Amino acid sequence: MLEKILQMKKNNEKIVMVTCYDATMAKIMSNSNVDMFLVGDSVGMTKLGYENTLSVTMDDMIHHTKATARGTNKDKVVVVSDMPYKSYEDDPKLAAENAKKLIDAGADMVKLEGGLEIINSIKAIINEGIKIVGHLGLMPQSIEKMGGYKVQCRDEESQKKLLEDSLLLQKTGVSMIVFEGIPETIAKTVTEKLDIPTIGIGAGRYCDGQVLVSDDLLGMFTDFTPKFVKKYANLAQVIQEATAQYSKEVKEGKFPQEVNTYK
Numbered sequence: 001m002l003e004k005i006l007q008m009k010k011n012n013e014k015i016v017m018v019t020c021y022d023a024t025m026a027k028i029m030s031n032s033n034v035d036m037f038l039v040g041d042s043v044g045m046t047k048l049g050y051e052n053t054l055s056v057t058m059d060d061m062i063h064h065t066k067a068t069a070r071g072t073n074k075d076k077v078v079v080v081s082d083m084p085y086k087s088y089e090d091d092p093k094l095a096a097e098n099a100k101k102l103i104d105a106g107a108d109m110v111k112l113e114g115g116l117e118i119i120n121s122i123k124a125i126i127n128e129g130i131k132i133v134g135h136l137g138l139m140p141q142s143i144e145k146m147g148g149y150k151v152q153c154r155d156e157e158s159q160k161k162l163l164e165d166s167l168l169l170q171k172t173g174v175s176m177i178v179f180e181g182i183p184e185t186i187a188k189t190v191t192e193k194l195d196i197p198t199i200g201i202g203a204g205r206y207c208d209g210q211v212l213v214s215d216d217l218l219g220m221f222t223d224f225t226p227k228f229v230k231k232y233a234n235l236a237q238v239i240q241e242a243t244a245q246y247s248k249e250v251k252e253g254k255f256p257q258e259v260n261t262y263k
Contacts, residue, residue: 002078002108002131005035006175008208009197015209017080017199018217021047021064023071025214030073037072038211039065039107041082041140045223046215053140056084058098062105069106080133081107085141088112092124099125109175113139115165119172126173134169136162137203138181149226151202153182159189166190166198178211179203181228202228 008015020026020037029037043064044050065081072079081102088095095118099110110125111133112118125132137152146152153159163186166177176197179187184204191198191207200207212229215221219234249255 001075002175005078006197008035009195015197015199017209017211019043019046019211019213019215020068020072020079021214022067026068026071026077027073029214030071030077034077035209036078036080036211037068038111039068039079039081040213041084042213046213046221052143054085054144056082058084058087058101060084061087062101065102065105065107072106074108078108079106080109080111081105082111088121088125089114089118092120095121096124096128096130099130100128103130109133111135111178113141115161115168119168122169122172122174132174133199134166134174134177135180136165136169136177137179137187140180149181151181151183153186159186162186163190163193166194170194170196176208179207202226 005015015036016034017036017038018029018034019040019042020029021039021043026037039061041053041056041061043060044053044056048056048060050056061081061084065079069079083095083098083102087098102110109131112122113135115136122132138146138149143149153162162182169177174196176199177194178199178201181202184206187198187200187203188206197208199209199211201211213221216225216229217232219231220236222236225231246255
């Protein structure tokens with residue numbers, strides 16, 4: 001399945017990626033013509049109540065990767081797992097060890113944020129035979145350096161670095177790259193220069209595929225909605241209304257009824 005996805009760029013087929021964090025959603029979305037699940041460190045914000053991704057641990061990622069993998073139809077969907085903050089940046093040996101833990105947990109690939117500055121960690125992981133998804137542009141694990149969740153690569157110097165890092169990742173053996181929060185024009189330019197697929201999130205229309213956080217596209221995460229998100233449902237309202245109706249019926253003695261009881 002993975003090799004088929006890596007060939008989709010050559011066949012001019014768009015790649016569909018969506019985040020997934022548990023077995024229930026994996027079972028449902030495996031039948032939705034999705035190509036890839038990303039067990040994102042966005043789990044910190046969507047499921048664990050953190051303000052950002054920096055508090056997410058390896059144990060968190062292993063736990064959610066295992067859950068997602070158990071529910072995924074691997075004949076249809078490839079599972080990618082994020083390597084969390086401080087699990088790979090400073091120590092290539094540790095990076096390789098942590099990547100193997102995510103593969104053992106059920107991931108088919110791992111995702112890392114950065115270019116030249118983490119190239120030794122990338123090499124160490126690839127040397128273990130593990131496939132990598134890169135991540136450039138807005139990098140949530142570096143928001144303290146970037147000054148928050150701001151669009152990146154607006155100037156010539158940063159656009160040059162994006163291209164250089166992208167080509168370096170490709171040369172090193174990275175299988176595909178996620179571009180986040182960058183202008184559409186530079187995403188298009190770099191995508192056309194690469195042989196490996198690019199996946200956009202807030203990077204415009206010309207990447208080889210797209211990824212969204214499932215809680216965003218389903219209308220479950222209500223704290224804020226980035227410009228690049230399209231809500232395909234409003235499950236927050238559906239869940240709230242259903243739970244309120246359940247509460248009302250319990251308090252009024254209307255649930256459970258005879259049909260809901262055992263004889």
